[in-house]
Structure formats: C-alpha cells, structure tokens
Amino acid sequence: MTRAILLIDMDAFYASVEQARRPELAGLPVIVGGSAESRGVVSTASYEARACGVRTAMPTAQAQRLCPRGIFLRVDMKAYVAVSKQLLEIFGRFTDLVEPVSIDEAFLDVTGSRRLFGAPEEIAHQIQERVRDELGLSCSIGIGPTRLLAKVAAELNKPAGLATLRHDDVHGSLRELPVRKLFGIGPVTEERLRSLGLTTIGRLQDVPVELLASAFPTGSAALKELAFGGGDSLVRAGHAPPKTMGHEVTFAEDINDPELLRATLLDLADRAAGDLRRKGYACRTLALKLRDERFHTFGGQRTLPDATSSTKLIYETAAALLGDLHASGCRLRLLGLTLSGLTAEAHQLELDDSWREAACDEAVDRVRAKYGAGALRRAGADLAPYRRRSDPPRANEQRSQT
Ligand SMILES: [Mg+2]
Structure with a gap:
C-alpha cells in the first residue's frame, strides 16, 4: 500500500x-x-516584513534599514517551545506516527488514519483548521508517498498551502523543479550539479549514472535516489533530534595565535559536522564558547539561512564569528563549538569530503610546523596527526550532546 x-x-x-x-x-x-547592537541576525520575519525584503539570517541592522517601521522583538524560545508542544498534541490526535523534525516542522504518517479521518488531503485540511482555530497559527502541508516528496510538496505552496506529490509526479511535475528543491542538496552540491548542466530534477534523473559518478564518486547513487523521490525511510514516531551537538577543547597552554585557533576550530567543526551527518541531522545555529586566561567565559552565535551539515560552511561561519569574538586577541584556555537548531535530514549527502580532508590536512600541517605535533591533543582516532598517545595528558576534551 x-x-x-x-x-x-x-x-x-x-x-x-x-x-x-x-x-x-x-x-x-x-x-x-x-x-x-550585539550584531544579531534575524531568526524569523513575518510575511509583512518579508515583503520589505527582510530575510532569515540577515543582520538585524540591515533589516532595520529595509524595514524602518518593523516591530523588532527578541527571541522568546520558551514561548515557542510551549507552542511547539501544543502543535504535537494536535498532530497526535490524527496519528501516533509523529516525528518532530524541528521546533516548527513534523512528519506524520497518516497511512493508517484514513478510515477514521478521510483522505490525506482531508486530514491535512483538518489539521490546518485545528491549528488555526486553537493556536491562531497557519501552516503549510506537503503530502507524498515518501518523506522527501512530502517535504518538496510543502515548499510548493507557502504560506497556508497544501500540495501533494504522487509517485506519478516523479516523472511529471517534479522534473521541472530546480535540483535545490531536493532536501539534502545544499549550495555546494547544487553548484557542482550546475557545472554539469544538471539544473533541474529531470536532468538529474536522465543523466547516465557513470557520468554522475565521475563528479560524485561517493554520492551518485544517493543523488539518483533523491531525483526519483527518495527512499522509503519510515517516520520515526516520537523521535526528536537532540537539542545540541558539539565539542570543546582546553589548550595545554593558553594561546592567542589566530592561526592555531582557526586550525582548532576546523578540527572542532569537522568533528561536530561529522557527528551530525552520521546521525542524519543538519543544524541551523552555531555557537562559540571562549574562555580566557582569567577564566572569564564568553561567546556568541550565528544562525544560517538553511540547515546544513557541511563542514566547510560550519567552519567558515564559525571562523568569521571567532574573528569578531576574539578581536581583543586575548589568550584563550578553552574553545568550544556547539551546533543547535538541529533538524533531521532524511538524505544527508557527504559530497564535500575532498574539500574537508584537504583543509584539515593543511591546518594540521600548519599547526605541526609551528608548534610541534603535541600542540593539540584529541581523543578521536580519525585525525591521526593530532594524536600522540605517548604524550602525557596536556589538554582535556569534552564531547557534549544534550
Ligand atoms: Mg517553517
């Protein structure tokens, strides 16, 4: 069925x-x-603000210029989490198979709900009605035979929309859409596909797999699967993503060398992004924690326009943030990176490995040349150059997941 x-x-x-x-x-x-004032960014703009050009992840200062009459409010996460719970309660009236993807998104498998509540479109209408009447909120709903097609459909008709993609549409309307509509395809992959002339999902469907494999040695099969509507991974009831993932490192000696700090950050980003991909998640927000030689702890965070699990993007964003936070050049004893705003990505592709390996090797080499191999010590086994098991413990590492 x-x-x-x-x-x-x-x-x-x-x-x-x-x-x-x-x-x-x-x-x-x-x-x-x-x-x-604190160089914050926009988390969410109402559709009225979007009409002025305000977008998620845009610096708030820029949003103020675009929308001088805007009502600017601080994030009240407690309130949003409370509403998110109420939403899950409403969804739970229609099926037991509810998988929260993020604070404002969830997959529902309503295959077994049809006899009680009607066709999927009918169920979707009822949910939109309940959410509007009970919480005063609107939602967009995508319906499909796979998670991927449901997700693509939800983007077709926002806000307050309802759209369905069927298996037949895989060979019809889906073909006309740009490849970036497939979740799992980020900007880097999109660019590489474009360089092969693969701009639409139809072209990705038609390209010989051998040709695709020459550009994406590890990801060609996954890309083909995405182009044909995705695999049939099941909705995981009640399975919520962890709230955060991250790593921090305490240095053997307090340091302020920007190059070494960036190299450390690349290592932290590589490990945190690797954790994300292994567990099938992507993140939207990343936070840095710094502790100076006087044990003063400080930090900051950035939110990205789209969820990502790309080491490159996470590292580059974190490095820019580090530049801002460490403008004083003070000596640091601890550096930590935490990823949050986690969402489940059904098809996370690992297509940027070559960049990652090259950049890591380069950073490791720089650190070794300057400080010797013992300058940093790591618990993981996947980046051998940092590891010197014979060394006395010089730095402590912590892994966090809440
Ligand atoms: Mg949303």
Whole structure:
C-alpha cells in the first residue's frame, strides 16, 4: 500500500507566535531575532516584513534599514517551545506516527488514519483548521508517498498551502523543479550539479549514472535516489533530534595565535559536522564558547539561512564569528563549538569530503610546523596527526550532546 506522509511546516513560526499572542501585531511587519547592537541576525520575519525584503539570517541592522517601521522583538524560545508542544498534541490526535523534525516542522504518517479521518488531503485540511482555530497559527502541508516528496510538496505552496506529490509526479511535475528543491542538496552540491548542466530534477534523473559518478564518486547513487523521490525511510514516531551537538577543547597552554585557533576550530567543526551527518541531522545555529586566561567565559552565535551539515560552511561561519569574538586577541584556555537548531535530514549527502580532508590536512600541517605535533591533543582516532598517545595528558576534551 502506498504510504501517506505529511510534512507540516509552520509559516514564519516565531513571528506568527508573537502575532498570535499579541493581536495588536497582526498584519504588521514583525521581526524576531538578535539585537542590532550585539550584531544579531534575524531568526524569523513575518510575511509583512518579508515583503520589505527582510530575510532569515540577515543582520538585524540591515533589516532595520529595509524595514524602518518593523516591530523588532527578541527571541522568546520558551514561548515557542510551549507552542511547539501544543502543535504535537494536535498532530497526535490524527496519528501516533509523529516525528518532530524541528521546533516548527513534523512528519506524520497518516497511512493508517484514513478510515477514521478521510483522505490525506482531508486530514491535512483538518489539521490546518485545528491549528488555526486553537493556536491562531497557519501552516503549510506537503503530502507524498515518501518523506522527501512530502517535504518538496510543502515548499510548493507557502504560506497556508497544501500540495501533494504522487509517485506519478516523479516523472511529471517534479522534473521541472530546480535540483535545490531536493532536501539534502545544499549550495555546494547544487553548484557542482550546475557545472554539469544538471539544473533541474529531470536532468538529474536522465543523466547516465557513470557520468554522475565521475563528479560524485561517493554520492551518485544517493543523488539518483533523491531525483526519483527518495527512499522509503519510515517516520520515526516520537523521535526528536537532540537539542545540541558539539565539542570543546582546553589548550595545554593558553594561546592567542589566530592561526592555531582557526586550525582548532576546523578540527572542532569537522568533528561536530561529522557527528551530525552520521546521525542524519543538519543544524541551523552555531555557537562559540571562549574562555580566557582569567577564566572569564564568553561567546556568541550565528544562525544560517538553511540547515546544513557541511563542514566547510560550519567552519567558515564559525571562523568569521571567532574573528569578531576574539578581536581583543586575548589568550584563550578553552574553545568550544556547539551546533543547535538541529533538524533531521532524511538524505544527508557527504559530497564535500575532498574539500574537508584537504583543509584539515593543511591546518594540521600548519599547526605541526609551528608548534610541534603535541600542540593539540584529541581523543578521536580519525585525525591521526593530532594524536600522540605517548604524550602525557596536556589538554582535556569534552564531547557534549544534550
Ligand atoms: Mg517553517
């Protein structure tokens, strides 16, 4: 039997929660995010604010220029988590198979709910109605026989939309869509596909697998699977992603050398992104923790426009943040990287390995040349140059997952 999977995606979630609990904000451009003074970024903009060009992950200062009459609010995560729980309760009335993907998205398998609640489209309408009447919020729903097709469908008709992709559409309307609509294909992969002339999903379907394999030695089969609607991985009931993943390292000696700090960051980013990919997640927010020689701990965070598990993107974002946070050049005893805003990605591709390995080797070589192989010590076994088992313990490492 064909499965019926729904992906429910809340529209402009944080901003909509604010508008729902403060009716005087209805219809106004509401922008939720960090403050301009602390160089914060936009987390969510209401559709009224988007009309002025405000986008997620844009610096708040820029949003203020684009939308001077915007209502700027701080993130109230406690409130959004509470609403997210209420949403899951509503979804649970229609099926036991609810898999939260992030604070504002969930997969529902309603294959077995049809006799009680009607066709999947009917169930989706009922959910939209309940969410609107009980919480004052709108959501977009995609319906498909696989998680991937449900996810692609949800993007077709936002906000407050409803769209269905069937197996037949894989050979029809899906072919016309750009490859980036397939979740799992990020900007780097998209660019490489474009260089092969593979701009649409149809072209990706038609390209001989040998040709694809020459450009993506490890990912060609996964790319083909995506192009044909994705595998039939099941909705994992009640399975929520962990809240954070990360690593931190305490240096043997306090350091302020930017090159060594960046090399350490690359190592942390590589390990954290590797954890993400192994467990099938992507992240939207990354935070740095720094501790100086006087044990003063400080830090900051950045939010990306799209969820990613790319080592390159995570490292580059973290390195820019480190540049800002460590402008004083003070000596540090600890550096930590935490990834949050985790979402389950059904098809995480590992296509950027060559970049990752090259960059890591390069960073490791730089550190060894300058400080000797014992300058950093790591517990993991996958990056041999940092490891010197015969050394006395010179640095402590912690792995965190909450
Ligand atoms: Mg959303």
